[in-house]
Amino acid sequence: MGFLALDIGNTRLKWALYAAPHPGAELLAEGAEFLENIDKLAEGPWSGLEAPQHILGCVVAGDAVKRRVQEQMEIWDVTPQWVVSSESEAGLRNGYDHPTRLGADRWVAIIGGYHRMLSQGAPRPMVIVMVGTAVTVEAIDPDGKFLGGLILPGHGIMLRALESGTAGLHVPTGEVRKFPTNTSDALTSGGTFAIAGAVERMVQHVAAHCGAAPKCIMTGGAGWKMAPSMSVPFELVDNLIFEGLLQMAQRRFAQHA
Ligand SMILES: Nc1ncnc2c1ncn2[C@@H]1O[C@H](COP(=O)(O)OP(=O)(O)OP(=O)(O)O)[C@@H](O)[C@H]1O
Ligand SMILES: CC(C)(CO)[C@@H](O)C(=O)NCCC(=O)O
Ligand SMILES: [K+]
Structure with missing residues (x-):
């Protein structure tokens, strides 16, 4: 099985x-x-x-x-x-203009995150952040409607874009600092706070739209690096996509067991 x-x-x-x-x-x-x-x-x-x-x-x-x-x-x-993203699955509704064009990883993470939230208590709005090659920041309302989301370059892509687009930005990875005083720290902090800032805005947008503070989940290979720099509480989930796939699998396969 x-x-x-x-x-x-x-x-x-x-x-x-x-x-x-x-x-x-x-x-x-x-x-x-x-x-x-x-x-x-x-x-x-x-x-x-x-x-x-x-x-x-x-x-x-x-x-x-x-x-x-x-x-x-x-x-x-x-x-x-x-997985192909669809208009609705596993209790979620997909608010994308063209639902099938939503990245399958995003749809699966949304399903995984929403069910994780439901298992923890009363329904809340959500912000789900995946930090991988690209970064995505998704908004979900308490009824399970995916409202929309942001796509940003991941940390690596941001750094490579700066390295290839400038003459003087080839430096080792630095530390995240509030006030960076060298190029390495300035680049690392810039990338980190670009992501953290986008997430913070989405949290504000969801709170205003839904009238309640969202529950926030972060996942993805680089999630643990971002976590200390976030301004709102986040639940760090090791692999939300697997949780979403298990939810979908239950509905597709379990009854045929
Ligand atoms: N200091 C850093 N802070 C945050 N992210 C970083 C840092 N350094 C590298 N990264 C980014 O982490 C990304 C994610 O790496 P990883 O391969 O672990 O994620 P992933 O979730 O497997 O990605 P994908 O699912 O897109 O393949 C790398 O592509 C790189 O952009
Ligand atoms: C945004 C990424 C690259 C994140 O992995 C992926 O979900 C993707 O290729 N999405 C398709 C475009 C979209 O989601 O609008
Ligand atoms: K991914």
Whole structure:
């Protein structure tokens, strides 16, 4: 009854094998690979796994990467399902102008975050931040409507853009400071507070729109680096996308168990 969840981002592929396709299922194995290394999954980390019965993934890295991953899955006799953002799923409504154009990772994280919030008490508005290659900042109302969200360059992209667009900004990573006094600290702090500032604005917008302070969740590979610089309380969640995939899997697969 194993369930393999996949999150294929623009930098890394993250995978997790669960004993069953529902929230709370036991985690049997997990891993992450940079996209350069995904052609070795079948002969490497996946070679010793018990064949999963269901696979559900979200991909934002493009069709070529998706095909490469599907090739690796040929060691098992199972057809993977890939998330496509829709108008509604798992109690959420998608307010995007064109719902299917919303990044699948964003939709899955919204579903995961909303159900995490519901499990903790009375419904609240939410802000969900994913800090990966790109940064996304999502707004959800207490009834489960995704209101809209921001897309920003991630820290790495911001730094590379500055390095390639200027002559004098090639320096090592610095520290986050309120008043940076060297180039390294100025760049690192600039990127960090650009993200923190965007999040703070979204928190204000959601509070004004919904009339209540939002519950805030942060996730993504670089979430832990951002957490100390946030101005409002955040719950840091290790992999919200897996939580969302388990919610979706329960609705798609569990009844056929
Ligand atoms: N000091 C920093 N603070 C915050 N973010 C940083 C810092 N240094 C690097 N980063 C960013 O962290 C990003 C996320 O890295 P990581 O690969 O762990 O995230 P990810 O969630 O797996 O990304 P994706 O899902 O988009 O593949 C890197 O692409 C880089 O932009
Ligand atoms: C914004 C990213 C890159 C975040 O991973 C991804 O969700 C994506 O490619 N989205 C498609 C465009 C959109 O969400 O509007
Ligand atoms: K991601």
